[in-house]
Amino acid sequence: MILTVTLNTALDITYRVPSLRPHASHRVTEVTERPGGKGLNVARVLAALGHPVTVTGFAGGGTGRALQNALTGIPRITDALVPVAGATRRTVAVVDTATGDTTQLNEPGPVIAPAEWSAFLEAYEDLLQSSSAVALCGSLPPGVPVGAYAHLVRAARAASVPVLLDTSGEPLRRGIAARPDFVKPNADELAELTGSHEPLQATRDARRRGARAVVASLGAQGLLAVAPEGHWQATPPSRVAGNPTGAGDSAVAGLLSGLVEHLPWPDRLARAAALSAATVRAPVAGEFDRAAYEELLPRVAVTERATAA
Amino acid sequence: MILTVTLNTALDITYRVPSLRPHASHRVTEVTERPGGKGLNVARVLAALGHPVTVTGFAGGGTGRALQNALTGIPRITDALVPVAGATRRTVAVVDTATGDTTQLNEPGPVIAPAEWSAFLEAYEDLLQSSSAVALCGSLPPGVPVGAYAHLVRAARAASVPVLLDTSGEPLRRGIAARPDFVKPNADELAELTGSHEPLQATRDARRRGARAVVASLGAQGLLAVAPEGHWQATPPSRVAGNPTGAGDSAVAGLLSGLVEHLPWPDRLARAAALSAATVRAPVAGEFDRAAYEELLPRVAVTERATAA
Numbered sequence: 001m002i003l004t005v006t007l008n009t010a011l012d013i014t015y016r017v018p019s020l021r022p023h024a025s026h027r028v029t030e031v032t033e034r035p036g037g038k039g040l041n042v043a044r045v046l047a048a049l050g051h052p053v054t055v056t057g058f059a060g061g062g063t064g065r066a067l068q069n070a071l072t073g074i075p076r077i078t079d080a081l082v083p084v085a086g087a088t089r090r091t092v093a094v095v096d097t098a099t100g101d102t103t104q105l106n107e108p109g110p111v112i113a114p115a116e117w118s119a120f121l122e123a124y125e126d127l128l129q130s131s132s133a134v135a136l137c138g139s140l141p142p143g144v145p146v147g148a149y150a151h152l153v154r155a156a157r158a159a160s161v162p163v164l165l166d167t168s169g170e171p172l173r174r175g176i177a178a179r180p181d182f183v184k185p186n187a188d189e190l191a192e193l194t195g196s197h198e199p200l201q202a203t204r205d206a207r208r209r210g211a212r213a214v215v216a217s218l219g220a221q222g223l224l225a226v227a228p229e230g231h232w233q234a235t236p237p238s239r240v241a242g243n244p245t246g247a248g249d250s251a252v253a254g255l256l257s258g259l260v261e262h263l264p265w266p267d268r269l270a271r272a273a274a275l276s277a278a279t280v281r282a283p284v285a286g287e288f289d290r291a292a293y294e295e296l297l298p299r300v301a302v303t304e305r306a307t308a309a
Numbered sequence: 310m311i312l313t314v315t316l317n318t319a320l321d322i323t324y325r326v327p328s329l330r331p332h333a334s335h336r337v338t339e340v341t342e343r344p345g346g347k348g349l350n351v352a353r354v355l356a357a358l359g360h361p362v363t364v365t366g367f368a369g370g371g372t373g374r375a376l377q378n379a380l381t382g383i384p385r386i387t388d389a390l391v392p393v394a395g396a397t398r399r400t401v402a403v404v405d406t407a408t409g410d411t412t413q414l415n416e417p418g419p420v421i422a423p424a425e426w427s428a429f430l431e432a433y434e435d436l437l438q439s440s441s442a443v444a445l446c447g448s449l450p451p452g453v454p455v456g457a458y459a460h461l462v463r464a465a466r467a468a469s470v471p472v473l474l475d476t477s478g479e480p481l482r483r484g485i486a487a488r489p490d491f492v493k494p495n496a497d498e499l500a501e502l503t504g505s506h507e508p509l510q511a512t513r514d515a516r517r518r519g520a521r522a523v524v525a526s527l528g529a530q531g532l533l534a535v536a537p538e539g540h541w542q543a544t545p546p547s548r549v550a551g552n553p554t555g556a557g558d559s560a561v562a563g564l565l566s567g568l569v570e571h572l573p574w575p576d577r578l579a580r581a582a583a584l585s586a587a588t589v590r591a592p593v594a595g596e597f598d599r600a601a602y603e604e605l606l607p608r609v610a611v612t613e614r615a616t617a618a
Binding site (some may be wrong): 013015021024025033062092094100102105106 | 322324326329330331332333334335336337338340370371372374375399403405410411412413415416417456497500
């Protein structure tokens with residue numbers, strides 16, 4: 001199975017309101033709830049593609065229970081979340097039905113106690129034994145050491161499990177130095193890490209910091225991959241309108257599924273780019289539209305780029 | 310004991326954010342949660358004043374569990390909430406820490422099934438047997454008949470339990486016709502009910518619709534009472550700055566506690582007005598500031614008004 005790690009899981013709540021006005025009172029017309037956090041999004045897409053996935057990280061409180069209840073209903077996902085005393089955070093997306101715009105409110109997450117972190121590390125090392133690949137996704141909750149991802153990357157490498165890291169800021173900076181097989185920064189994360197806003201330059205810089213391969217997700221420009229096997233750009237056929245929430249997570253699922261299926265790089269990238277665009281196009285944030293995916297997949301252009309700096 | 314009924318209980322969540330901007334993403338810096346819904350607010354104030362209170366209404370789902378867990382910690386409150394299959398609604402108050410302004414998002418509440426409504430009616434009639442007074446508070450969740458409060462008022466009257474109704478719109482219109490002992494509309498509710506924006510005129514009009522006594526809460530102007538025993542105005546000493554959330558609920562608690570302690574009308578009104586102002590002044594929305602209450606109580610001016618129309 002593929003393992004995804006979400007240390008800062010979330011119960012994602014979406015509110016639809018006719019028009020959001022600060023300082024006013026609003027009657028919410030529609031409420032939806034789903035398990036959230038980047039690793040859980042990746043897992044959902046992997047499962048939809050037919051891959052058995054195990055999810056780990058932390059869950060606690062009433063929100064954690066709601067999240068875990070919702071996970072039980074998803075075929076091919078195994079819940080290996082580690083219980084914590086604090087309550088899993090909520091994220092609230094307020095969709096203005098007049099404009100379609102979304103206002104996001106993200107709780108910080110529960111403080112993880114040292115004993116809870118130790119319990120997680122033990123569970124993680126056990127799970128690695130039966131994993132074909134592992135994705136480490138998202139932000140760190142309070143209490144988890146900032147070097148956490150470096151530690152998790154090293155444990156995966158010691159167990160010979162290919163490891164992908166998708167995070168930002170200092171956890172990315174520390175994690176990449178531990179030599180993960182893949183990192184998947186977006187344009188902002190790449191610029192923050194390297195100081196460069198030129199995508200190819202920044203992607204190469206990121207790779208020099210320790211990752212075996214860097215796949216940068218560049219929104220409408222698709223994906224840029226810099227790997228020992230070559231450099232590629234995968235571009236969807238046209239600019240896709242919709243909600244970009246979860247598009248990066250779908251790209252991660254595309255890359256990992258392609259890896260465990262031993263697809264060559266261009267096919268992995270085409271899948272990742274098509275899944276990403278099909279997620280932007282889906283009516284529900286973070287889901288992918290299967291028909292759009294199948295229609296887009298053969299139309300993604302993958303071009304090899306010169307490898308010289 | 311005093312009984313408070315909250316058919317549409319809520320888990321009240323408060324988010325503090327540095328500055329709320331529509332269509333942006335916000336990191337919530339502080340999250341607080343408390344049991345909410347008008348009848349639960351009334352109960353908390355009654356309990357703080359030393360009165361044993363039983364709360365009923367509905368609770369369900371993870372949010373209902375969180376609400377009931379929080380209630381167990383409050384001395385003198387007995388939880389008699391009836392379980393339902395749907396989840397108790399959340400309300401989210403987003404406080405902009407830069408301006409102090411609040412943006413409110415209210416979920417609609419779970420749909421109550423006919424069998425759940427019947428179970429509530431049975432529990433309510435049992436509870437009335439040991440109640441010295443009952444307050445019927447707030448909006449109706451989906452599935453509860455719009456004439457619900459009229460039914461609950463009649464049951465209280467049949468059991469000879471004094472009944473106060475605090476709601477709005479059609480539930481108030483129907484409920485008042487069933488002849489409750491007290492209604493406590495605010496200025497907007499009064500205007501909606503009677504079509505009149507002149508407080509004394511509207512309060513008298515409301516009384517003619519069936520209530521034995523009407524106590525209108527008029528914000529900074531205090532309370533206006535029209536009862537068979539006389540007409541009074543209770544005015545706090547000065548305009549109080551702060552958050553008016555829950556001020557009306559504190560007034561209800563003041564009126565009911567004064568009723569069961571057999572205080573004369575002017576003393577009940579002084580207490581209600583002081584509690585209301587002390588709630589506006591409290592740092593936490595919906596709590597009252599006890600020191601402010603004790604300081605304000607002797608300074609509330611209660612004046613008798615001519616009873617002629």
